[in-house]
Amino acid sequence: MKKKKNIDIKPGRVLGISENKYDFLMFLIVFIAIELLMSVGVITPFYKTIVIKICIDIVLALGLNFITGITGQFSLGHAGFMAIGAYIAAMLVLKVSSSFVMVLVGTVLGGIAAAFLGFLIGIPTLRLKGDYLAIATLGLGEIIRITIQNIDPAILGGAGGLSGIKLYSKFEFVFICLFITYFVINNILKSSYGRACVAVREDEIAAESMGINITKSKIFAFVVGTFFAGIGGALYSGYVGVIQPKNFGFMKSIDILMIVVLGGLGNINGTIIAAIVLDIVSFALQEFSELRMILYAILLVAIMLIKSGETPFFVKLRNMFSLKKKKLGESEE
Amino acid sequence: MAILNVKDLTKNFGGLQAVSHVDIEVEKGELIGLIGPNGAGKTTIFNLLTGVYTPTSGKIELKNQETGDLIKINGLKPYITSSFGISRTFQNIRLFKELSVLDNLRIAMHKRCKYSLFSAIFRTKSYRENEELFYENAINILKFVGLDEKKDELADNLPYGEQRKLEIARAVATGASVVFLDEPAAGMNPSETEELSRLIRDLRDKYELTIILIEHDMKFVMNLCERIYVLDFGTIIAKGEPNEIKNDKRVIEAYLGEDV
Numbered sequence: 275m276k277k278k279k280n281i282d283i284k285p286g287r288v289l290g291i292s293e294n295k296y297d298f299l300m301f302l303i304v305f306i307a308i309e310l311l312m313s314v315g316v317i318t319p320f321y322k323t324i325v326i327k328i329c330i331d332i333v334l335a336l337g338l339n340f341i342t343g344i345t346g347q348f349s350l351g352h353a354g355f356m357a358i359g360a361y362i363a364a365m366l367v368l369k370v371s372s373s374f375v376m377v378l379v380g381t382v383l384g385g386i387a388a389a390f391l392g393f394l395i396g397i398p399t400l401r402l403k404g405d406y407l408a409i410a411t412l413g414l415g416e417i418i419r420i421t422i423q424n425i426d427p428a429i430l431g432g433a434g435g436l437s438g439i440k441l442y443s444k445f446e447f448v449f450i451c452l453f454i455t456y457f458v459i460n461n462i463l464k465s466s467y468g469r470a471c472v473a474v475r476e477d478e479i480a481a482e483s484m485g486i487n488i489t490k491s492k493i494f495a496f497v498v499g500t501f502f503a504g505i506g507g508a509l510y511s512g513y514v515g516v517i518q519p520k521n522f523g524f525m526k527s528i529d530i531l532m533i534v535v536l537g538g539l540g541n542i543n544g545t546i547i548a549a550i551v552l553d554i555v556s557f558a559l560q561e562f563s564e565l566r567m568i569l570y571a572i573l574l575v576a577i578m579l580i581k582s583g584e585t586p587f588f589v590k591l592r593n594m595f596s597l598k599k600k601k602l603g604e605s606e607e
Numbered sequence: 608m609a610i611l612n613v614k615d616l617t618k619n620f621g622g623l624q625a626v627s628h629v630d631i632e633v634e635k636g637e638l639i640g641l642i643g644p645n646g647a648g649k650t651t652i653f654n655l656l657t658g659v660y661t662p663t664s665g666k667i668e669l670k671n672q673e674t675g676d677l678i679k680i681n682g683l684k685p686y687i688t689s690s691f692g693i694s695r696t697f698q699n700i701r702l703f704k705e706l707s708v709l710d711n712l713r714i715a716m717h718k719r720c721k722y723s724l725f726s727a728i729f730r731t732k733s734y735r736e737n738e739e740l741f742y743e744n745a746i747n748i749l750k751f752v753g754l755d756e757k758k759d760e761l762a763d764n765l766p767y768g769e770q771r772k773l774e775i776a777r778a779v780a781t782g783a784s785v786v787f788l789d790e791p792a793a794g795m796n797p798s799e800t801e802e803l804s805r806l807i808r809d810l811r812d813k814y815e816l817t818i819i820l821i822e823h824d825m826k827f828v829m830n831l832c833e834r835i836y837v838l839d840f841g842t843i844i845a846k847g848e849p850n851e852i853k854n855d856k857r858v859i860e861a862y863l864g865e866d867v
């Protein structure tokens with residue numbers, strides 16, 4: 275029999291992408307481990323909500339990472355697209371039926387609607403670059419939120435939002451969504467479509483000269499990213515049970531962006547780890563009530579310092595607090 | 608019949624006429640040199656031919672590989688001209704630095720990607736076959752330029768000379784028939800330059816390319832190119848074989864100034 279050729283489909287340094295055969299096993303092990311711990315009672319219902327929150331954040335952050343980390347398009351409107359998914363899923367579950375099939379339909383429809391809007395919005399805005407794009411997407415996210423807020427309260431609940439949504443985001447459902455997200459994004463990255471996106475991030479002029487339609491690649495990335503924002507939003511509404519426009523403000527986008535930046539732009543596995551770390555930190559800090567936001571901010575600064583550059587963290591810390599002026603030419607150890 | 612036909616090409620930047628009334632005709636398989644003093648408009652011509660700039664007036668025609676007739680390509684975007692078989696390198700190297708050598712080449716093959724997004728996600732047969740083809744193609748080209756052992760290294764970590772080579776390899780990997788090289792020998796030492804000129808000639812023969820290059824290293828151009836166009840202040844002041852160019856009075860004037 276002809277031996278199957280072992281082809282190498284690593285996409286170079288889109289960091290932290292692992293081969294699929296082990297991925298599935300990894301996810302299965304984690305899934306079984308969490309299920310076991312829950313049945314034994316180590317993971318109490320309170321901790322379970324943290325686990326679900328982490329999974330939802332990973333879905334959202336993976337979507338944003340595809341736009342910002344992999345294709346290099348700075349988007350600050352992720353929460354807006356999340357709102358689309360959240361409201362569509364919530365409306366379907368509230369008004370039509372709360373069966374599992376409806377939840378599934380709602381989640382998928384939420385994703386598709388967000389992706390469609392992402393497509394429409396992407397066409398004009400993705401011509402912008404860098405900071406301009408960030409501002410434009412920031413504005414669009416706010417437009418979505420304010421539109422929802424001002425539509426007749428009889429339909430979308432206005433500023434009060436929708437409440438009494440069945441808590442359909444069970445751990446199993448959310449975890450499967452997370453796996454699908456990871457699987458899809460990882461496989462896209464290892465294909466020519468993913469490589470085209472990375473090429474756009476690396477050098478637009480060179481990419482275009484090599485036959486890549488950069489506008490198309492950017493819109494493609496935006497559609498993929500907003501699709502998962504919609505999915506994440508749908509999961510979110512089934513997680514909190516009450517959704518209000520103010521949940522999907524600018525700060526929510528920043529929260530997601532923080533996970534992406536912390537995990538390393540373009541780094542898939544890093545994003546997952548960052549989501550876990552940040553969510554655990556923010557839950558752990560809940561005991562400190564008033565000090566919580568300050569501690570959280572300080573921790574973020576510290577983590578960014580540890581992560582950035584190649585100088586060891588302690589040297590950086592020493593340099594930051596050292597009063598002596600460094601002489602020219604003195605090397606950092 | 609010419610593979611590339613440029614007629615009366617003009618490009619104005621505001622009041623500045625960077626390129627004026629340039630005619631270039633290139634036969635299939637030729638190795639053409641484009642020389643001239645700094646600021647003569649050489650790179651502008653490359654940018655016009657590859658679609659980065661839109662010409663103010665004039666006509667650029669390229670022979671269609673399949674049907675054999677000439678198609679007008681002025682003003683088309685770079686990714687479209689690329690699909691007609693034009694490819695290039697850049698004066699200041701523009702590799703995808705954070706990607707591996709292999710991926711740099713595979714990105715260049717993107718337009719030959721036959722599988723759909725669906726098969727990419729589900730790893731269908733067409734995905735695997737296509738990727739295998741990409742891989743083999745890329746390795747073949749890398750072997751030819753002598754970079755196959757460094758396929759997994761980041762492009763950014765290659766030494767300068769190899770980055771230049773990789774950029775040429777990437778241009779070839781697009782499957783182009785006409786390749787523009789913008790100062791391929793810049794910053795190379797004499798032995799590297801010599802190796803490069805052998806490589807360019809070999810690539811042309813192997814992949815049946817038509818190559819047009821800009822270069823300041825006269826020895827390199829005179830040895831390698833079969834025909835040379837000399838550009839000064841946006842106009843062609845001389846064209847012909849290296850020997851004719853060497854002795855052309857106007858060329859010497861352009862480079863060294865007039866007799867006192």
